[in-house]
Amino acid sequence: MNKKQMRKDILAIRDSISKEDILKKSEIILNKLKATDIFKNSKNIMLFTSFGSEVYTHDFIIWCKRENKNIVLPYIDKSTDTMKISVFNSFDDMKAGYKGILEVKEECIQSFDEKKVELIITPCVCYDFNKYRIGYGKGFYDRFFAKTPNAFKIGICFDECLVDSIEYDEYDVKTDMVITDKRVII
Numbered sequence: 001m002n003k004k005q006m007r008k009d010i011l012a013i014r015d016s017i018s019k020e021d022i023l024k025k026s027e028i029i030l031n032k033l034k035a036t037d038i039f040k041n042s043k044n045i046m047l048f049t050s051f052g053s054e055v056y057t058h059d060f061i062i063w064c065k066r067e068n069k070n071i072v073l074p075y076i077d078k079s080t081d082t083m084k085i086s087v088f089n090s091f092d093d094m095k096a097g098y099k100g101i102l103e104v105k106e107e108c109i110q111s112f113d114e115k116k117v118e119l120i121i122t123p124c125v126c127y128d129f130n131k132y133r134i135g136y137g138k139g140f141y142d143r144f145f146a147k148t149p150n151a152f153k154i155g156i157c158f159d160e161c162l163v164d165s166i167e168y169d170e171y172d173v174k175t176d177m178v179i180t181d182k183r184v185i186i
């Protein structure tokens with residue numbers, strides 16, 4: 001199946017998961033993430049602010065801050081149409097940005113050297129068992145990964161959104177680990 005059709009089908013499946021189940025499954029996934037050595041040993045961590053039916057990350061972001069992690073979040077720089085990162089301090093500094101996703105407000109953006117990011121927690125529409133990923137189809141993460149070859153990349157995904165295999169091209173970057181509510185793929 002081509003990427004576009006797979007994206008549409010899996011989004012429909014993900015959108016049908018109840019809010020309650022999204023919260024339950026997200027907690028299971030993020031607890032598994034917390035237990036990994038790579039998470040425990042990383043200070044500079046890139047997360048994402050979930051929207052829609054994605055793995056819910058907001059409370060986890062706050063928890064990480066309390067644990068003294070340095071959290072950076074993506075935003076889309078409209079002038080260059082690229083994904084950049086800003087240090088996260090508080091949800092008071094955030095507002096709805098690209099596609100309505102919460103981003104650090106322009107006046108609060110604190111840039112951070114991409115090369116210093118140790119761990120990137122990656123959103124997805126779906127993953128396959130080889131850790132290839134389909135996102136929203138803009139290539140933002142694949143382009144970003146090209147700048148962070150040394151960061152460890154973990155995809156977080158509901159088990160419903162795992163597929164056997166994804167068509168990939170030369171730009172698609174595999175992640176190093178995928179965590180779902182039912183399994184960990186390494």
Ligand SMILES: Nc1nc2c(c(=O)[nH]1)N(C=O)[C@@H](CNc1ccc(C(=O)N[C@@H](CCC(=O)O)C(=O)O)cc1)CN2
Pocket residue numbers: 011048049050051052053054074075076083098099101123124135136137138139140141
């Ligand atoms: N939470 C989150 N933040 C993120 C991403 C992401 O996947 N998740 N991104 C990863 O690249 C970047 C934003 N990229 C995006 C690219 C396209 C669409 C998009 O086309 N959205 C659809 C709605 C999808 C839906 O129904 O859920 C649309 O507007 O039609 C959204 C985000 C940066 N921040």
Ligand SMILES: Nc1ncnc2c1ncn2[C@@H]1O[C@H](COP(=O)(O)OP(=O)(O)OP(=O)(O)O)[C@@H](O)[C@H]1O
Pocket residue numbers: 003133134135136137138139140141142143146169171172
């Ligand atoms: N590093 C790159 N340089 C140039 N073009 C790229 C790069 N990465 C991806 N692209 C292009 O961007 C487009 C979207 O890529 P793809 O369908 O893989 O997006 P996606 O992984 O679903 O989305 P996203 O990464 O935004 O979540 C494709 O045409 C792809 O070839």
